[in-house]
Amino acid sequence: MSQDGTGVDLDRSLGYLLKEASSALRIAMEEVLRPLGMSVTHYSCLELLAQRPGLSNSELARGAFVTRQSMNVLLQALERDGYVTRPAAAPVGKALPARLTPRGRRSLAKASAAVRSVEVRMLAGMTEADRSEAFRLLRSMVHSLRDGS
Template sequence: MSQEPAAVQSPDRVHLPTSVGYLLKEAASALRSAMEAVLRPLGMNVTHYSCLELLAQRPGLSNSELARGAFVTRQSMNVLLVALERDGLVSRAEHASSGRALPTELTPKGRRQLATASAAVWAVEVRMTASFSDAERAGLGDLLSRAVSSLRAEDPAA
């Protein structure tokens, strides 16, 4: 199966099979679907997992910081945090040490749930990159990081 050259791209015509933006969106959609499939049996979704993973790596994040990191609204994150706290997966300080933000941390139960979920998500990532060499995997990570940096440098809202 031959692929048309990237030169087919032009400002007035996007060739979807070679459009980097379209391919990234397609990959992100496939990745999210695969992650949801492995997280669903654990009673979780991608946002739930992302919140726990962010807290494991950066304990004490506020609702706003978690929302930004999980790509959801502050309101959605607040609803999730209330549920996670109710389920004993996170704890939030009753009073802010400074300002109004209530820092959130994982509980031991939250750490256990995250460990199970992380293993499942890691297996998805391994499956996604199984046909890549180590150099290709590292190169893809570098290219994606640079793409994000380039877009954020041009976006004052980022």
């Protein structure tokens, strides 16, 4: 509530609002994924593999915004439980291309529907033009942040 001129005013900070939105989205996703026994990262991994079969552990990590070490832990569990398969040896380099098993695909189907409903809810009240604007603005922020100082 205060305004001392030197601090970051949270109520006017786009960064704070961005974190708030992201937090709300994460909570909503966890809510619908919990009944399926799936975490957000878990779902992200399966969704990435469905859209881009053959992604490596490191690529999946970047796509899910976690470290490759974290993704490795998850991938090993998914492999052990039969949702994902990886070849024993790398066809090239060290990267092991991962693929969904039929079981993984079935598991993803339910989760994907649940997540889609969250996204639909999030977009409620926004026009098509709004969504385009949101895309443009978020892309701009990502780009500026990635560019380094």
